[in-house]
Amino acid sequence: MQILVLGSAQDAGVPQIGCDCLICSSARKNPKQKLFGPSIAILDKEKQYCYLIDASPDIKDQLELIKDILPKVKTQEKIPITGIFLTHAHFGHISGLWMLGKECIDAQDITVFCSSKMSDFLVNNHPFSHMIKRRNLNLSKMKINHKYPIEDFWITSFQVPHRNEYADTVGYIIEQNKKLLYLPDLDYWTDDLIKLVESVDIALIDGTFYSKDELPGRSDVPHPPIKETMELLDPTKTEIYFTHFNHTNLILSKEGKERKELQEKGFKIAADGLKINI
Numbered sequence: 001m002q003i004l005v006l007g008s009a010q011d012a013g014v015p016q017i018g019c020d021c022l023i024c025s026s027a028r029k030n031p032k033q034k035l036f037g038p039s040i041a042i043l044d045k046e047k048q049y050c051y052l053i054d055a056s057p058d059i060k061d062q063l064e065l066i067k068d069i070l071p072k073v074k075t076q077e078k079i080p081i082t083g084i085f086l087t088h089a090h091f092g093h094i095s096g097l098w099m100l101g102k103e104c105i106d107a108q109d110i111t112v113f114c115s116s117k118m119s120d121f122l123v124n125n126h127p128f129s130h131m132i133k134r135r136n137l138n139l140s141k142m143k144i145n146h147k148y149p150i151e152d153f154w155i156t157s158f159q160v161p162h163r164n165e166y167a168d169t170v171g172y173i174i175e176q177n178k179k180l181l182y183l184p185d186l187d188y189w190t191d192d193l194i195k196l197v198e199s200v201d202i203a204l205i206d207g208t209f210y211s212k213d214e215l216p217g218r219s220d221v222p223h224p225p226i227k228e229t230m231e232l233l234d235p236t237k238t239e240i241y242f243t244h245f246n247h248t249n250l251i252l253s254k255e256g257k258e259r260k261e262l263q264e265k266g267f268k269i270a271a272d273g274l275k276i277n278i
């Protein structure tokens, strides 16, 4: 079974709308430098299944990446999605669901796995409420910290401290031959979360900002910067990839010293299209 990184950018993607910073301008000129919104796929070529974690605003381009690998994926629709697990209600993680509605592909019974609070949010808010009534989406509530068997793998959600204006936030551990943890958004590290990262083989974690100085005039950077996270985690215990990059993140500059320093410390940088076998 394989994990495919469908998008390694923060919710807004790279380039970001209306931004002409060096990274965004360069990505506009060179589409290979574009990064899609945050999402991964859990897929198996032989068994022809494909589950997404989160539905980003770039979902329609991201599905092209999957189609190349899984031409005959097991699905009742024209799209290669067997089901979708959601982390939280922020824009970049759920807005792609809209593409499954009546105005777009009008999908039938795509199972959406999420927490109970997230399920309440979707049931009570347009356009998701409408999509549930039309059975574009079929909700399946997951208990936090409960290990569920799906196809031939296991998946467990865990609670994450993050701005929870609408529902709650979870990360996921996917387990087959190896354990992989996916944690794209968090506000700060706790001892329990650090232990959890140390307990898995591979982790894809919040790397939104490189340092706190990245957003001029803002002291309330709402994610732990990579610089500080590197002090807390040990890349010899767990293979650690940073993901969910904001367009301002210095590691996106291929020539920058930050990218080199991170790699010298033993950490890795996720990228759109990255495949990890577990």
Ligand SMILES: [Zn+2]
Binding pocket: 010, 011, 038, 090, 092, 093, 184, 185, 244
């Ligand atoms: Zn996010």
Ligand SMILES: [Zn+2]
Binding pocket: 015, 016, 019, 020, 021, 022, 023, 024, 025, 247, 248
């Ligand atoms: Zn920019």
Ligand SMILES: [Zn+2]
Binding pocket: 088, 090, 162, 185
């Ligand atoms: Zn978020």
